[in-house]
Amino acid sequence: MDKVIRRREPGESTELQATGLHPILSRVYRGRGVAEAAELELDLARLIPPTQLTHADTAASLLADSLERGERILVVGDYDADGATSTALALTALREFGAAEVTYLVPNRFEYGYGLSRQIVELALRGDKPDLIITVDNGISSIDGVAACREAGVKTLITDHHLAGSELPNADVIVNPNQPGCDFPSKNLAGVGVIFYIMLALRAELRKRDWFDQRKEPNLGRLTDLVSLGTVADVVPLDQNNRILVAAGLQRIRTGHARAGILALLEVAGRNLHSVVASDLGFAVGPRINAAGRLDDISVGIECLLQQEQAGARRLAAELHQKNQDRRLIEQDMQDQALAFLDSLPLAEEGVPVAMTLYQGDWHQGVIGILASRIKDRLHRPTIAFANGDAGEIKGSARSIAGIHIRDILDAVATRHPGMILKFGGHAMAAGLTIPADAYEAFNAAFVAEVERHAEDVHLQAVIESDGELQRDDFDLTLAEVLRYAGPWGQHFPEPVFDGEFRIVHQRLVGEKHLKLVLSPAGSAQLIDAIAFNIDLDTWPDETVQDVRLAYRLDVNEFRGRKSVQLMVDYIEALQS
Known part of the structure; x- marks a missing residue:
């Protein structure tokens, strides 16, 4: 379907323009509603405090009591990347806090479906009966499952971010920024963000109880790699609070301080550790974890994230990589069938x-x-x-x-x-x-x-939001790197996209369905490399086309230690000669 390129209208901000930002970056930020420099400060100290998340303090007290009593805790997760990171974070933090026994259970989507159902509670009760069940990234609609827990004498802590229905489960505590009555300023926390906030609240509660007089206090900042991955993979809006969380995790990853599983997944995906950005988590790491839950059992992904040693992490990352390859083949076959149906x-x-x-x-x-x-x-x-x-x-x-x-x-x-x-x-x-x-x-x-x-007021034609046109001097490696790391970019805070007219100097097919281009901006002799992924093979390459209009991202191509500017083409349209 044809797309429409629509240029953003950047707002006015004398404060941003006075910060010394590159003019293009200032325009990009203003086009995303940023008006004050403070909105760009991503230090963890600027996080909305856990005290503002409704019932986080009550959840912390429930968990602290459980730790003091040495109770058995069971974490019930979900079978996607947000659920996997949430589960791994809960287990890691609770074990570091000194939990006597904490295990996890994730419903297999093919046998039990989603969430804390009665069947999952029955399964949980077959072994050693847990004293407390914590849901992560699910539970807000688990009316029957929570009722089954009450019948069995098991306490429940629901942590979720999904929208609530007309009835809430009768849990001991519910923490969800999207539940009625919660005034938490950011409604966009992923499931992993919610459980991270609860662990922050738990640490504060344990400090009050002098819990750390006898044991080492864990550094919860070390969990931000998991928070970053789950937040990006779940495609939640990146408001400032989420950008703070994602930025902190990316910093840990780039400096090599992330957990072994994330490092191994980046390695198997062929990503450069030191230049990782949010899109690498969304398009390389997240899908490999999701593949386990889609095809088989998400516990493979969870175990990869829990690995302490690089060797074990690499073995599980390789398994997840293969599952992702299998998923791609299945998906392609299904997509071919669906497209054939649409064509009919x-x-x-x-x-x-x-x-x-x-x-x-x-x-x-x-x-x-x-x-x-x-x-x-x-x-x-x-x-x-x-x-x-x-x-x-x-x-x-x-x-x-x-x-x-x-x-x-x-x-x-x-x-x-x-x-x-x-x-x-x-x-x-x-x-x-x-x-x-x-x-x-x-x-x-x-x-x-x-x-x-x-749908009356909804635009039913795909629109590409552009940050405008770049001039010939803007096709610069310095600007490309500035834009790359000026995010983190993601949902509702998208990576900068520009548009303009170019002449095709050379075009060829690479990797079966990707179009490699050498372009010259209109009215210029400058040569720029570009690549368009997953192009329409019925249209491209087309040697009869000389002039095109593109929507593209200014990116950095690294090859054999050499960096150069490359355009990542999101949309290509032939112009009439």
């Missing part, structure tokens, strides 16, 4: 519907989320991909576009059509659901109708 639809004559659902029984449950994301990107429409679940049920993974809150859409469908959706949950941009298999056609109609009700 009369979309050119009838137009693309405002929302899309796809279902094939033999699709892999663990990969339908990625498939939905790929189709959403292609069509710029809210998309749900379904695969067979348990007997008589199908499971769907939904991805949305700006302006369409997908969880609210599902809530509205469930309200208008009771019984059509068996269960659902998620965020504005991503959600999961289960429906009866025989309700698929009816659900599709209801879903599309509900999106239509909300």
